[in-house]
């Protein structure tokens with residue numbers, strides 16, 4: 358296939374999406390060589406790295422965590438907030454230094470930052486020691502680019518969304534839990550968010566291909582799958598098919614993997630049917646990440662979130678009432694341009710009403726090319742920092758209170774490995790996605806066991822195997 362050498366993906370097209378089967382024939386051309394891979398972003402980005410790693414390993418590369426040992430460095434970047442940019446360019450500086458001593462070192466930059474036109478221009482102007490820039494729509498072209506790495510900057514970033522590729526192989530991080538992409542891109546265009554530009558328009562995979570992947574994971578003994586998309590409950594809306602997310606979810610659940618999760622749900626696309634499905638199937642986990650972003654109707658409107666505070670609360674309460682013991686977490690942005698104290702208090706009001714199990718909280722970061730970045734912002738930054746601090750104190754208080762309710766209870770925990778803090782324990786997750794450090798036998802890794810919860814902190818629980 359002839360690759361278009363386009364740069365920057367700020368254009369979206371009506372190009373018809375094709376579903377294409379990949380041929381993963383990669384020659385073992387780099388045996389004995391090492392790769393260093395760093396991943397900066399969300400679960401989607403982490404899962405993309407599992408694909409990248411598979412390619413590198415098929416080539417014969419083995420992984421190293423020592424940058425100085427690497428023959429190829431791949432950075433899988435994130436563009437969601439401005440500070441990611443500085444981190445990545447800081448790291449590239451170190452790579453440049455290394456390349457002076459080891460000129461054959463291949464440096465590849467991928468992920469969402471590669472889809473930003475300004476980043477591509479910056480690489481061209483100041484960082485020509487970089488060998489490869491690849492985008493989020495053409496990860497499958499990375500092997501070809503590595504073979505062609507000829508010490509001349511090679512940029513291949515599609516400026517259109519690309520197709521849906523099937524038969525992707527992954528070198529998965531875990532043999533117990535697995536990510537499964539159900540869709541790519543996002544059509545929501547929240548005004549602050551760069552994702553619809555870096556990942557393109559929504560493209561769903563066909564249900565049969567997803568189910569096939571989940572069946573394979575079951576045969577391999579996986580205990581948990583997480584269906585992955587920027588907006589999973591909009592699944593299927595871009596296909597000429599009659600099914601939607603609830604049909605997919607039910608079919609995945611029926612395959613019988615012990616735990617099925619999904620992330621992320623947009624409140625606007627959440628249906629009653631999904632709620633009853635989660636309540637009905639024991640292997641669909643009672644855990645929902647339901648981003649709020651703001652509690653102020655004025656700000657929600659400016660954000661383009663498509664729901665009001667009242668609508669969000671109604672949905673939240675419906676979920677709580679219908680799914681026993683459900684845990685709900687959220688994302689909140691403080692300091693959207695011109696957010697007032699009153700707007701912020703509306704957010705705190707929702708937090709006080711919902712008492713989330715936990716939340717990811719962010720200070721708004723203007724992203725070039727998004728509508729919100731054009732608003733002249735009068736809210737001083739130190740004020741935003743104070744709001745974030747005030748918000749986090751409340752969030753942490755509820756996290757702790759929610760966790761304390763688990764003390765004395767018996768929870769089913771899927772054990773994933775040795776606890777980082779105390780290697781005499783194993784760590785795992787409850788059905789509601791609470792991290793638990795468990796006193797138990799080491800041979801229980803990969804199993805779901807009953808655990809008596811003995812103590813609770815804001816971010817984890819302690820327990821003992823029964």
Ligand code: SAH
Nearest residue numbers: 549550587621648688689690719720721722
């Ligand atoms: N598709 C998911 C998550 C997208 S990114 C969703 O819609 O929920 C993850 C989180 O990053 C978002 O939920 C939002 O809270 C935050 N985020 C996105 N753009 C941001 C920006 N410009 N500044 C600060 N936080 C942002």
Ligand code: SF4
Nearest residue numbers: 543545546547550552
């Ligand atoms: Fe971004 Fe909104 Fe899409 Fe989430 S739903 S990825 S916040 S545009």
Ligand code: F3S
Nearest residue numbers: 398399435436437469
């Ligand atoms: Fe970042 Fe791209 Fe994910 S911007 S949050 S890696 S979709």
